[in-house]
Amino acid sequence: MSQLLWQNRFVRFQLPAILCAFFIFIGSSIPSEYFPSISIFEEDKLIHFVLFFALSFLTHRAIKFQTRYPYLSKYALGASLLFTIVYGALDEFHQTFVPGRFPDLLDLLADSLGALFCFLALYIWSKISSASTESTNH
Secondary structure, three states, X not given: OHHHHHHOHXXXXXXXXXXXXXXXXXXXXXXXXXXXXXXXXXXXXXXXXXXXXXXXXXXXXXXXXXXXXXXHHHOHHHHHHHHHHHHHHHHHHHHHHOOOOOOOHHHHXXXXXXXXXXXXXXXXXXXXXXXXXXXXHO
16 A cells, blocks of 8 residues: 555655645744744754755655646756745745744745755756766767
């Protein structure tokens, strides 16, 4: 049964990105009085960076390996960067409706930097992979 589920493209590629976005949404929906306090300023931004790096990576996989929109799949790298930054902005806006929470431009910057670093890592990886493939074919 688990092998059959893993062969399902949605479960393998799209579901992890959806679950990551859902996890971020749930985390930003917790009112400040119930949210664990983080004592060091940088830890909060590091968490944002890591979560949005992961979201960007998973979104890239989801877009790249979907088959419904081949054109979008071709531009998965840029689409995942754009999606992740927009999701970060919407997440910050969403916090205006959560008691004790507020939008923070530095959080959005950390989110965007996480997405951008993922973009750069995947771009460099794709260039190295294509160069390696070309050299083995010749």
